[in-house]
Amino acid sequence: MASAQTQINLDEARALTFQxxxxxxxxxxxxxxxxxxxxxxxxxxALLALAQAEHGAGRMPAAIKAAKAAWRNSDTDAEKYASSVVAAQALSSDGKPLRAQFWLRRAAQHAPNDLFKARAKRDFGYVQQTNPMRIDLRFSVAPSSNINNGSKSDTIEIAGLPFAISGDAQALSGIEYNLGATLSYRLPRAGDWNLMASTSFDAKFYSLSSDAKALAPSVSSSDYAFEELEARLGARRVDEDGNGLTSLSFKVGQNWYGGNTLTRFAGFDVGRRVRAGERSTLAFHAGLERQWRQDSKLRSADVVSLSTTWGHRFEQGSAMWITGYVSDTASDSAAIAQETLGAVVRYAPAKPVFADTRLELSLGYQTRSFDRALPLFDRRVDNRVTASATMIFNDLDYFGFAPTAELSASKTSSTVDQYDIEDLGLKLGLRSTF
Structure with missing residues (x-):
């Protein structure tokens, strides 16, 4: 008797593979x-099914290879989404959570609908929580009317006589470029405390406008470049009832200005946050920092700071934060020793202003009183008002990052005319949406 053979077509073979x-x-x-x-x-x-099969069998390198091949051969968003999710699962199982997070961002970008996008975001959060390492990137471009924090005037009065202010001490317009990154690593717990070590680097570079170059031809944009490197060790403990949190941190770092070392610093911070009602929180913060100036030892300082923030979320979803702060800077330099007092109010409406564009508003006031007057000058007191409006364009989200635009304005009135400052700026940046 001849044996019978069952034949299936290609579509049936694919379906059987997934089954x-x-x-x-x-x-x-x-x-x-x-x-x-x-x-x-x-x-x-077939590549996608192979990736799933290899993952299920515990052969992660083969699963990752097949999932990436499936991605390269994907034509639709649904195919790209599925390939990205399988690649992320295999990478996570293979102990590569950072790469898994990248593929989950890719999955969210190509999700065929909001439900699948929400799943990708949920999985991203899970991988992020289980990953002891985290990388946060920052980038912004900010055209500004005053990149050097210069005076709005071209003259200053000393002992009743007018004197011209040099061009490089006046407000110079240009563009600020800000790049930053923070690498954090979650350490093993110490009792009830969660420990975290982090390193961050921030850099600001500038380009001067043609008007600024004409006003101050002797300066270069590199003269205002600023970089800072900081290492921090932190600890956090949540109360047993979940209604409060205590944080401690120690930091050391160094910054550079114009290519030269400016300050080395070390500091200690302590914070406390508690619930203050059904939808409110109160946060307190205290810090102590020692600054060793490298350009002039006379300018070294000890800074003590205190702040408190009340946050409230209204029933309709809007949120408000009110922060008050005070600091005392002790230094042998009359140009550094000062007391600072200020407050900031921030508000985020619940509803988008249009499409899925969110708005955040901020208004602040600060007064700085210097301990001693410089020769021939009155004792310096600066009063500064700031305001900003930030829009987050969530509907332009790409790979989980949304563009932002911040319009800001500030005005400083000082008892010393040279420090009367005005600045109007627009900052364009990116913000992670999950």
Whole structure:
């Protein structure tokens, strides 16, 4: 008797492969997927099924390779989403959470609908929580009317006589470029305390406008470049009832100005946050910092700071934060020793201003009183008012990053005319949406 052979077409073979994966028959599924790929090495469905089968069998390198091949051969958003998710799962299982997070951002970008995008975001949050390492990147471009914090006037009065202010001490317009990154690593717990070590680097570079170059031809944009490197060790403990949190941190660092070392510093901070009602919180912060100036030891300082923030979320979803702060800077230099007192109010409406564009508003006031007057000058007291409006364009989200635009204005009135300052700026940046 002749034996009967059952033949199935390609679509049925693909369906059977996924069925075998669902049933946990990973080796059989992988073998069938490879058979399909012999006739077409670029078969997206077979590559995806192979990746799932290899992942289920615990062969992560093979699963990652197959998932990436499936991605390269994906044509639709649904195919790209599925390939990205499988790649992320295999990378996470293989102990590569940072790369898994990248693929989940890719999955969210190509999600065929909001439900699948929400799933990708949820999975991203889970991987991020389980990953002891985290990288945060910052970038912004800010055209400004006063990049050097210069005077709005071109003359100053000393002992009743007018004197011209040099061009480089006047307000210079240009563009600020800000780049930054923070690398954090979660350490093993110490009792009830969660420990975290981090290193951050921030850099500001500038380009001067043609008007600024004409006003101050002797200066270069590199003269205002600023970089800062900081290392921090922090500890956080949540109260047993979950209604409060205590934080401690120690930091050391160094910054540079104009290519030269400006300050080395070390400091200690302590914070406390508690619930203050059904929808309100109160946060307190105290800090102590020692600054060793490298350009002039006379300008070294000790800074003590205190602040408190009340935050409230209204029933309709809007949120408000009110912060008050005070600091005392002790120094042998009359240009540094000062007391600072200020307050900032921030408000975020619940509803977008248009499409999915969110708005954040801020208004602040600060007064700085210097301890001693410089020769021939009155004792310096600066009063500064700031205001800003920031829009977050969530509807332009790309890979989980949304563009932002911040319009800001500030005005400083001083008892010393040279420090009367005005600045109007627009900052364009990116913000992570998950």
């Amino acid at each position: 075998l994966v669902a049933e946990g028959q990973y080796d059989s599924a992988a073998a069938l997927a490879r058979t399909i790929l012999q006739s077409d090495p670029n078969d997206q469905a």
